[in-house]
Amino acid sequence: MSHDGAGPHAVTAGRVPRATDGAARHLPAGRSRRSVTRSVAFLTAGVLAVPFLAGCGSDDDGASKPLAGQDIVPAARELVTEGGSLKWAVDAVPETLNAFQADADAGTNRVAQAVLPSMFRLDAEGRPVPNPAYLESAKVIETEPRQVVLYKLNQQAVWSDGREIGAADFLAQWRALSGKNSAYWTARNAGYDRIEKIERGASDLQVRVTFSRPYADWKALFSPLYPKDVMGTPDxxxxxxxxxxKVTAGPFTVDKIDTANKDVVLTRNPRWWGRPARLTELVLHAVPRDRRAAALAAGTVDVADVDPADARRIGLAAHATQSPLQGSGRASVKKLRAWALEHDVAADPAKAGRTTLRKAIADYLDEQQALRDVEVRRSLEPAYTQLALNGSEGPLADERVRRAVARALDRQELARLVLTPLGLPAVPVGSHLALSGQAAYADNSGAAGGLDTKGAQSLLADAGWVSGGPVKEQKGPVKGQKKGEKAAGAESEREGNENEPQGEEDKSDGGRDGEYIVGEDDKNGGGGKNGDGRRGEDRTGGRDDEGDRHLARQGRHGGAPGAYAPKGTAAPAAAPAAPLAKDGKALTLRFVLPSGSGSETLDSVAERISAMLERLGIRTTITRVSDESYFKDHIASGDYDLALYSWPSSAFPATDDRPVFAKPVPAADGSVNVEQNYTRVGTDQVDQLFDEAASTLDEGEAVSLIRKADARIWAAAGSIPLYQRPQLVAVRKALVNVGAFGFQTPVYEDMGFLRKGAKVSASPTGN
Structure with a gap:
């Protein structure tokens, strides 16, 4: 899924899963999870009873820190040139500018952040903080008999038509998003459905919001805030x-959408009362991921999320490259082909002739020269990649088998595989509901048992899976495999070589790791029943984004992708255990992955996971499907056993994460509404903890409840967080206050080009 995610929390306030990297990007990247809800047949597993987990992970009250800081080359505004145009690569021209619609994506979110009010935005640690451009203050002033929040607005805040921002705009947005008027095609109503009334306060600059039920995540509301002109009528x-x-209220305003040139052009808002934007123009330009290095070299974009392969290429551009075209002699075709393969110059250099190869190499070298003006700024994206276990049917419907899978995974090794080659902290993610640096974060992975081979074997034996048991020959394709799908599993790919260590085929040269952030990028994954829909905005999981096109963007969403193994790294060579069997059937799991360009990272991670499971006697069959069908036809519909996709992290987990982990419930039409719970594993206890966390106004108690919910999610083993996704942003070196933002919402008015002769501290992690 992609990764144009708009930062920590997509303005759509939703989370979206991202799937991998190629598929749209597999998570509906850019879209909030809240927009992607599917109703899918589900065979529920029993309720998990683990009372001893009540305090697991919740006794650690020490504040964690982000694993990686943001990398944006900060500079004082007086050092930034007045004027200029910044061209920013996005995955696609947005289908809608309404961030509350189901097909909103990362581009939608980026536009909304630059041109619309948001009462709160996220800081570098992912905490919601008041936005002083719009708020003097916002706080709960009453709790009995009802919760009342009083917003005191900045007296200078006006819409671009000159009208004051006020209660009428809050009122119109509440009515549109409350869920009470089905004429509004809204993706979600979480939080707005708890509002009882909205009134003008003591003055036009005060807005009183009264809730019918306590709502802990009230700071997520009215970000973005649309004018009553947009929210006032369904049309x-x-x-x-x-x-x-037509009416906006940010440092920029929408000038035009140029679909022919794939541009969204934002220009400085002449009525902006805050710090003036340093840039005259901000252009969002649609560029496919595999063409971004070329676009940066050509100067058609200045900022772009890139994959590890392009990040390495940009890093190499700073150094002189020994070219086979140099010297008086004529390089042989064999030498040209070898050099082209080593530098990823041509798609199929083995079939290219001398003339074609020489031209391709010359073009590559010209681009490398141009890329010397670009650097990669890197951090960790506010999203994590997970292994999803479909608990609706088959062996994984048994909680014991899911827990055994969890205990077989060396998550530290997987994190190193992805992050160490990028120079980023290789620390496994310990929570489904927060990331290191956020208040609710605590490592609750111990609830699943941790890496424990003997414990995993014991769980499998208890579930009736016997090592070396008789297996009836299975005829025909693997269950769920469709005609035309490419299947390549741990068995089929290593047939006859089970005890041999993996070689070159196991190495990954990059690609986009769980770019599929569910919800962020998948524009075809929406629909179905939405519940509160909040997570439907691809958080995660699809092409970032990221995701994603996954959180679920999914991504999810937006973000940088990828994992890859360092050159020369081979998979563990431990001999596999004898196959496990039960009732004449082997324990074989279908691992579904996207097959498109950019999926190398997921392949690498999946192969490593398959090797880990094989040591227990669990066989996997890897099925590669088209990017277009990965999320819609497999993840959302439940047609998989194992899958990799990502979810964006949220500052409001009680609201945003509930649909992702909610217990599936029967729908009126006989199907099962899974909301965004694509693993189909949920419990009443988890639902109750989310509800309690969303209804308490005590922040400490809310954190404790979220941590308890996470411990139970770990224990149910429906999904296993692996690692925080890398965020790699290629930026023209002259640009400041832009790059890998990490958790923080971008500050668009401060971005720009460094004045000639001005000096700033060097980028800590850039090339």
Whole structure:
């Protein structure tokens, strides 16, 4: 899924899963999870009873820190040139400018952040903080008999038509998103459905919001805030706001959407009362991931999320490259082909002739020269990649088998595989609901048992899976495999070589790791029943984004991808155990992955996981499907046993994460509503803890409840967080206050080009 995610929390306030990297990007990247809800047949597993986990992970009250800081080359505004145009690569021109619609994506979110009010934005540690451009203050002033929040607005805050931002805008947005009027095609109503009334306060600059039920995540609301012109009628909400925003209130305003040139052009807002934008123009330009290095070299973009392969290429550009075209002699075709393969110059150099190879190499070298003006700024994206275990049927419907899989995984090794080659901290993610640096983070992975081979074997034996038992020959394709799908599993790919260590085929040269952030990028993954829909915005999981096109963007969403093994790294060579069997059937799991360009990282991670499971006697069959069908036809519909995709992290887990881990419930039409719980594993206890966390106004108690919910999610073993996704952003060296933002919401008015002769501290992790 992709990774154009708009930062920590997509303005759509939702999370989206991202799937991998190629598929759209497999998570509906850019879209909030809240927009992607599917109703899928589900065979539920029993409720998990683990009362001893009540305090697991919750006794650690020490504040964690982000594993990696942001990398944006910060500079004082007086050092930034007045004027200029910044061209920023996105995955696609947004289908809509309304961030609350189901097909909103990362581009939608980026536009909304630059042109619309947000009452709160996220700081570098992922905490919601008041946005002083719009708020003087916002706080809970009453709790009995009802929770009342009083917003005191910045007296200078006006819409671009000159009208004051006020209670009428809050009122219109609440009515549109409350869920009470089905004429509004909204992706979610979480939080807005708890509002009882909105009134003008003591002055026009005060807004009183009264809730019918306590709502802990009230800071997630009205970010973004649309004018009453957009929210006032269903027609304006559903249609007019898709392509135009006539009235805005940010440092930039929407000048035009140029679909022919694949541009969204934002220009400085002349009515902006805050710190003036240093840039005259901000252009979002659609560029496919595999063409971004070329676009950076050509100067058609200045900022772009890139994959590890492009990041390495940009790093190499700073150094002189020994070219086979140099010297008086004519290099042989064999030498040219070898050099082209080593530098990824041509798609199929083995079939290219001398003339074609020489031209391709010359073009590559010209681009390398141009890329010397670019550097990669890197951090960790506010999203994590997970192994999803479909608990609806088959062996994984048994909680014991899922726990055994969890205990077989060396998550530290997987994190190193992805992050160490990128120079980023290789620390496994210990929570489903927060990342290191966020208040709710605690490592609850111990609830699943940790890496424990003997414990895993014991669980499998208890579930009836016998090592070396008789297996009836299975005829035909693996269950769920469709005609035309490419299947390549641990067995089929290593047939006859089970005890041999893996070689070159196991290495990954990059690609986009769980770019599929569910929800962020998958524009085809929406629909179905939405519940509160909040997670439907691809958080995660799809092409970032990231995701994603996954959180679920999914991504999820937006973000940088990828994992890859360092050159020369081979998979563990431990001999596999004898196959496990039960009732004449072997314990074989179908691992579904996308097959498109950019999926190398997921392949590498999946192969490593398969090797780990094989040591227990669990066989995997890897099925590669098209990017277009990966999320819609497999993840969302439940047609897989194992899968890799990502979820974005949220500052509001009680609201945003509930749909992702909610217990599936029967729908009126006989199907099962899984919301965004694509593993189909959930419990009443987890649902109750989320509900309690969303309803308490005591922040400490809310954190404790979220940690308890996470411990139970770990114990149910429906999904296993692996590592925080890398965020790799290629940026023209002259640009400051832009790059890998980490958790923080970008500050668009401070971005720009460094004045000639001005000096700033060097990028700590750039090339």
């Amino acid at each position: 304006a909400f559903n249609d007019e706001a898709r392509r135009k925003l």
